Amino acid sequence: MYAVLFHHMVVGLAAGAGTLMGLCAFLAWLGSYLSNLESSRSTLDKASYAASIFTLVAIPLAMISGYYSVSEPAGSAILYNKFIFSGIATGFTASYLIGRLKFGSDVWNHSALANLQMLSAIFGFTAIMILGSIGSKITLGESTLDILPFWPEFMNSIVINQWISLFLLSIGLVSVIFSLRIANFSGTISDLD
């Protein structure tokens, strides 16, 4: 019973933090092209940085509380999709946070990395938005995003064999470790330039 209440609270926090992360990162990226936003870029960067940390804490809590809120957490395609999109949201949010930790606030001065950071944040935000839409479909039977003509149907899901998932998980783990080890990220971009 408390899992449901906790889930309601924590998904709201995850959605709010994810939205803040996505929008602030997008505006910080836009600051490179719009002089009006240049002065606010530092604030936007810090806001999205803090929001990404909070999102990365809130998503696992939402997953755990959601898991205990239903009798069969993976009993239908729509619930299964929540797991998948939670993983996607976590992946993009974590990559945004790690990028920000490694490169510092100067990341927005480097065009390619700024694009990458912006895409990570926007994809993370989109995944969280889809998660919210799925949750709304489950509880209310409808979602605000239903108005979009191209919104996909979440009544079907892609179920990958557990061994293939395990294989993908191993590849992901190896690629994360490899990426972290090969990259020389000891300083900030301004130090390297």
Add this chain to the structure above:
Amino acid sequence: MKSRILVLSVIISLLLASSSGVANPGGKGDNNRDFTCGGSCHGDPSLSALSTADIQISMKSTAYSGTATEVSVSITGMDLSSNNLVGIFLLGSKNGNGDHPEDYGWQIIQDPNGGGSNYVEVISSDGSVSVSWVLLAPMDEGVKEIFVSIHHGSYYNHDNKAYIGETEAFTVDIAPIPANYPTLAEGWSSPDERVSGDSSPIIIRTVNTDDLSVLWRISGESQSHEASVEMVSNQEWEVSIPATLGDTRIEYQIIASMDEFSNQMPWLSIGTSEPYFDGTSLGAKLQSFSFALIILGFMLSLQAWFSPRGVRKEFENTNEVEASLSSDDSAYWSRLIQSDENPGWLWDPIEKEWVADPNIQGGEK
């Protein structure tokens, strides 16, 4: 004394608990139930009241034994509770026990909700409802009775009473089936539902039938279409009805023929169920983590790819060069001589030249 108080408290608690209880105001779901279900919970006059509903049964007054027949029930004038739920019993008697129609030889082929129960729960928004059961008439001939009973709540129902309504017996004369009269085989029942998108044929078993035709229509539509029928073995037919999606119900009518007889049976219906989902909790977790790590690994690889190339640490001698420059500088600056005649300038005795004093800018130290 204490034990008496304890016993008394327990008795009072139990009495209070019983008076606060109500019998399943949200319904109990469709099932095969004797009327005792309604009677036991609501039989006490203090817990029940007479429904204002008018209940009408309509069906053919004569049916051949073992043939399909339809019982239509029309209920009007109900004052329902906020959930608009009404429970309807189809009964073979009003004994209160052993009163299921099957106890009297009837066989339920389909109930109003597509199942095979004698008790169904339906929602009515305007206090009236019309439902129908498709039954196979008893094999033994003679006069048989059918009853309908209902129970429901009421909007202004402060005492949480159940409102009960019931009909008088509707008598049906079960006539002997003519020789070679085509009908459905005993024990066959219509499938409740098919999986969404499933177009596999429906198997119908008959007796005394040399030709079978089936009409189908989407529930709510009047135009019907003829289905393709193939006889797969003796008195067994495969009927191809189009697949349905979503929450569509499809209705079909069987017409069994043999010589001069043509038995047009009542419309039956099949619902659509969601496709079977074979995902597991462990699989979902693994897939979620694998997606997270694959995305993270991919994005970090891109970050590494796009990051500015710094000097590799093994060739990094910046500190040594700076230290060397710093020591050279200190030797150079220490040999310069200050001059009072030329403030702001230093004399280099080796190079024999004046050098601007870096400590003085704009004539001030």
